Amino acid sequence: MKLVSTLPERAGFLHAIPLFDLFALLLVFILLGPSFVTFSGVRVEMPMSRYQVERDPNAAVITITQGDPAVIWLERQRVTEADMIRQLAERREKSAAVPTVYIRSDSEIPASYERMVAEAALQQGFRVYLLGRPMKSEELK
Template identity: 55%
Template sequence: MKLVGTLPERVGFLHAVPIFDLFALLLVALLLGQSFMSQSGVQVELPVSRYQIARLSDASTITLTPGNPPVLWLEREQVSEKELLERLKQIRAETSGIPNVCIRSDQSISSEYERRVAEEALQAGFRVYLVGKSLGKE
């Protein structure tokens, strides 16, 4: 007994639909992938700066947000000033060479407080970069 298929030999649109789905998925992933990544989960209004630095892939990020006293964030975790110094020393001990730290502070943070945090990072042995908003992206 011979079995015979009832469908035609090549059903064109049935073979093309998975390919279109794959291309649509790749297009969405490539176009929207960067918008889902964020350096830090904390939003701040950066001051305007004419000087921009290249992206540092290995840098830690300290974010200063408004409050009384200002709130400190190391990467995405809220820390106190004592914890910040301890965590910076721990990061310094784990890395070879001179590690980098970027300080992002809201416009309402006083320069005195920002300088104090930068000096703590310098004392812990880090290279300190102050991050600002570029002139063209206001």
Template identity: 35%
Template sequence: MKLEMSLPEKPGFLHALPLIDLLALVMLFPLLTSSLAPQAGAEVELPETDFRLQRVSNPIVVSIVGGIEPQFWVGKERVEREDLLAEVRERAGEWGEGGTPAVLLKIDKSAQNLGMDVSYALLREGYRCLWGAKLTQ
């Protein structure tokens, strides 16, 4: 009695499955890495602290990069010093979290005095100001 195989010699769909897995992984990596991107448009060196920042959902992120000519960023958009409050005011109008809009200040170590001026101006406008810092161990 001779046994015969009922499957075709080269089932094409079985050889394509590893390729489909590979394509799914290639499409998945860019989707995951975009969520790991930094929030603000500028990288700043934050001061160290022993305190934890209170958790706020979707704050308005203001970054100040120190140097000879300081740079001001609201989110990922660079703005001039004169336009900073107007841009924050515009973002606060779109802020749908309820309550007083929260502004997260990421201020470079070399621009601490400038950060104080900006935070006082934001407090006078009625915003909640949170200073970002590195947590020490």
């Protein structure tokens, strides 16, 4: 018995099936890819606050995270207290107006340490704001 193929010599749709698989795979990577990306930065659990400040685009952001001793971040760079004071002084010399510093600190950071960092910025001539997480409407009552 001789087997005879009923397909034409060039079955075009059979060659297109791997392309459909490729496009489906690319579509999955394009749509789901960003959800697997971790964003860099410093994670801080800030205390609640009922006040909000408008963001100054030229402000320096100091973040204080937990550690032993607490860790200071200036513009997402880990710095020591002396480096922070030096970098703030350099920044102050470059600016003609009164510059601003936002201090974000973890809720577990002692107020005395937060105050020490704020006083260091105040001594350099900065306007200092302590940032907190906004309160929900049910917490305001």
